[in-house]
Amino acid sequence: MDANVTAYLMHYPQEVTCGEEDAATVFDRYHTPDFVMCNDGVHLDRERLLAHVRPARKRATSVRVDVHETVSSAERVAARYTLTADMATGKTIATEIYMFGQLSADGRLRRIDQVTRDVSPGR
Numbered sequence: 001m002d003a004n005v006t007a008y009l010m011h012y013p014q015e016v017t018c019g020e021e022d023a024a025t026v027f028d029r030y031h032t033p034d035f036v037m038c039n040d041g042v043h044l045d046r047e048r049l050l051a052h053v054r055p056a057r058k059r060a061t062s063v064r065v066d067v068h069e070t071v072s073s074a075e076r077v078a079a080r081y082t083l084t085a086d087m088a089t090g091k092t093i094a095t096e097i098y099m100f101g102q103l104s105a106d107g108r109l110r111r112i113d114q115v116t117r118d119v120s121p122g123r
Helices: 002-018 023-030 046-059
Strands: 031-039 042-045 060-072 076-087 092-103 109-118
Touching: 002 023, 002 046, 002 060, 002 076, 023 031, 023 046, 031 046, 042 046, 046 060
Parallel strands: 031 109
Antiparallel strands: 031 042, 060 076, 076 092, 092 109
16 A cells, blocks of 8 residues: 555655646546645645645646655655655745655545645755
8 A cells, every 4th residue: 555655745746746648637636626725724625635636737847756655554644755846936945844644445545634835945
């Protein structure tokens, strides 16, 4: 299962941000229809997350993930990783993320709770 967590973290951000496929199609491949994320206390459902991702596709030129550690069980996953986005403006944004997730029976994510901190260069 840990390999699946790492695969998700390595592929999903790249596919949803820089891929050619529709963002909603990519999102639905990895998440259930009732998916909800609580990010730093802010609750985001599918529609709010897609509204955030669509403009990011125009602003980010690349996205990469450095997975530091993962753990998982049949229904739960956790990870600590850094997501780095290079922006069209030349700026680099790096975020360290602590993620705790709940999986559905089909292996897609149903819920994520996460806390983040900015670790961008120059911070």
